[in-house]
Amino acid sequence: MNRLARSAFAVAMLAAPALAAAQGQPIKLYNVLELSGPIATAGTNYRNGVELAVKEINAAGGVLGRRLEVTTLDNQSNAGIAKALVQRAVDEGAFAVIGPTLSGAMVVSMSETRRAEIPNFTGAAAASITQQGNPYVIRTNATQLTAMPKLARYIKETLKAQTVDIVWINTDFGKGGRDQFLEAAKAIGLKVGADISTDQNQVDFSSAVLRAKQSGGDVLFAYTNEEESARLLRELRKQGYAKPIVGDTTLISQKAIELAGEAANGVQGQVPLTADAPTAAMRAFDEKYTREYKFKSDHNGIQGYMVPYIVKAVSERIGKVDPKAFAAAVRGTPILVKDVPGILVDTKFDRNGDPDRVSYIIEVRNGKQHVLATLPPNAPF
Amino acid sequence: MAELVQLVVSGIATGSIYALAGLGFTLLWQASGTINFAQGEFVMLPAFAMLFCVLAGMPLWVAVLVTCAAAMIVLGYGFKRAIVDPLIRHGVIPLVIATLGLAIALKTLVRAGYSAEAHQFGSPFPGGVFSVGGINVTYADVGTLLIAGVIVVALQAFVTRTLTGRAMQAVAQNTEAARVLGIDVKRMVLYTFLINAVLAVVAALLITPTYLAKFDMGESIGLKAFFAAIIGGFNQTRGALLGGVLIGILENLVGFYVSPAYKEGVALMLFLVVILIRPEGLLGKAEERKV
Structure with missing residues (x-):
């Protein structure tokens, strides 16, 4: 012992x-x-x-x-x-x-x-x-896999759009989002009009906006980074684009709103998280x-x-x-x-490491995010 | 047809921005045989200086004047004395390397002070849009174009029609002969650097509302401006304007009629074509250059 x-x-x-x-x-x-x-x-x-x-x-x-x-x-x-x-x-x-x-x-x-x-x-x-x-x-x-179907549904069911034009940034992020959105749109019968790729750090969006205007879609879906989003929004307003503009987190982020100024007003989109929740x-x-x-x-x-x-x-x-x-x-x-x-x-x-939680539909008003709706998680817990 | 005009108008506005920055390249080359690859950062730095002044409570026009004074001291006199004078006697290559290093240093400095985020920068022009025959044009587009045009014309007139301008040209063409003729060569070269510094401030004022104030904003400006100067003619002030506007318009036309995916390659393609077919540039004159 x-x-x-x-x-x-x-x-x-x-x-x-x-x-x-x-x-x-x-x-x-x-x-x-x-x-x-x-x-x-x-x-x-x-x-x-x-x-x-x-x-x-x-x-x-x-x-x-x-x-x-x-x-x-x-x-x-x-x-x-x-x-x-x-x-x-x-x-x-x-x-x-x-x-x-x-x-x-x-x-x-x-x-x-x-x-x-x-x-x-x-x-x-x-x-x-x-x-x-x-x-x-x-x-x-x-993930784009869960975000894009929600957005496509929102565009078709809430905004009553038949055709949507897409402006996306030609990076892994942008292409991934665009591909998922196309798939989601196809699944619910939402037609895609103009499919417009843009570049990172692009300054002049006049040709992209002109293509979107000529396409005649009911809604424009924009999927670019914050800075490009701000420039795109300014060009859209400059060219008098009056149809709904919808995006994801980058389009309606605080930074994009700050950089775009008044051009961001009226833009809608989904954010998984917002400080205004x-x-x-x-x-x-x-x-x-x-x-x-x-x-x-x-x-x-x-x-x-x-x-x-x-x-x-x-x-x-x-x-x-x-x-x-x-x-x-x-x-x-x-x-x-x-x-x-x-x-x-x-x-x-989930088992892939993707989060499931509520997300928010936001509209920009007077330079601020306003929560329009809270979308529930895909599976309740 | 309306879309073509819209694209051309927008392209001219963007191109005049490239031209303004490109003017600096042509000026320094003509007067002192200097190629400044920190030209883009010379535009970025005044943008942040103006931003600092505005955030400190100054009206924009005061901020512009203060920045002009600071730029003439730092980017004009300081750049010449600290970098160009000691290196120019060793030829162009050491200077090119030094200005590339300077560009990195300036970016790092601004990033450390202002973070890497883009900052909004107020436009000196009213924010409205007006429509002419179905073409939407902003006051900023018109203002930018007007200022760029006036600056190019004024510079051209200054260089060709004033005694000082001609003296600067003489220095550019043959320094030794100019010195024999009694021209104060050092002073003429200094003038060029001071003018370049002021041009950088004006370019920053016009560019930054669109480009946004960001530490690396000078990269693409510098590159496009360099292409614009080469395409138009490195030894012609008007050349930078032509080169810049050509790039701006062609970028838009290719982006719309071909594919936006090829838009950013337009400047490089045009640059290659011009270099191959007309190395002196569209408006440039073939010359044997002193080194």
Whole structure:
């Protein structure tokens, strides 16, 4: 007995420093986001959200007694740089990688986190990202696969359109959205008139708008990044385009509204998340974010804010900080605002890592988002 | 027909923006044999300077004047003394490399100070649209075109019809001969850099409401402006205007009648064609260049 006790004591003495070190070590989160380049707006908002939540969580005692430590790397909206930075995050012992938001960059970089078996959060919207059976991808944004059918239905059933014209940006993000929208439109008998591709950083949209005007569709569906959306909206107003303009998150984001000015008024669209959502949790977030960064968050900032709270909620649920176990546990079980206020909206991730939750139909009025309707999750939980 | 005119009008407005930035290339080349690949960033920097002044509470016209003064000091005199003077004696290549480096440095600086996000920039023109024969034109389009046209004509007149302008041309054509004739070569070259700095401010004022104030806005402006200057003729002030307007119009026509997917390649294609067929540019004169 004495011998056993001595052995146990020796093992405990040997293990104690390692255990103490492990408990004291921060949980490393790596933002690999677009802080420059064409979609810097999205990456910057996302980064802000992450940092705000990390600050709050650390102030409240961290996750299972450990601090969250966030390192931010700028992928310059470039897929090659993003892949290299994700590799760096893996090498430096990241618990989870957050980003990229650029779909094309996410497609090429997520193999690194998969190989390292660590969670990879992303705000990228391209449907293909979660269709590859990667068990470590967790998407915070709505997927095009679920967003586009809702939008097509809205255009046909609520706006009573027979034909829709599409202006889209020729990137992985834009093409993915356009393809999903075409499929969704076809499924419900919504005809597509002009199908107009545009380029990233395009300045002059006069030829695109003229084509849309000549096509004679009942509604214009615009699927471009924030800056291009602002320029497109201005050109649409310049050329007197008077039909409904509908889009997704980028078209009606706060940044696009700010940049487009009056041209954004009247535009409608769907957002998976909005700081104007009529809930107490979102109002509290909106106040905190605006106070911290002096501008209103778009949906990317909200997604970024959710991520550390997802890390906290799921890690505390499984009782350990284990990337592999985390990636498995995050799927299938809802995270509810009543349990984790920082999640902001009740969310459940499916087995692909796609979120299911409410979304909102927004109209821009006087430069502000107004919620017209709340669309329920695809499956109740 | 109406759509053709609409496309041409919009193309001219966009093209005149390229032309304004392109003017800087031709001016510096003519007067000092300098190619400034930071020309796009020379437009970006005043945009942020004006934005800073406006956010500090200045009216736009005051912001423009303050920025003009600052640009003449920093982008005119400072650029010449700190970068061009020490390097020009080693030929064009070191200067090209230095200005490429300068472009990166300026972008990094602005990104660090202003973030990488795009910022809205108020237009100096009224925001309305008017219609002529079914063609919609904004006051900003007209204003941009007018200012660009006036600047090109005024510059041309200044260079060809004033004593100082002719002295600048003489310096450009043969520095040594100009010096023998009693022309203050250094001063003439300095004038060119100062004019270039003011042009950059004007270009920023006209461009930024459309391009949006962003740290990398100079990349595409600089490239298109360079193409515009080459296409029109690097040794002709009017050449930049022609090159810019041609690019603007052709981009729109290709975008509408062919496919928007090819729109952004128009400037490069036109550039290649002109370089192959008429290397001196559409309005340029073949010359043996001193190096």
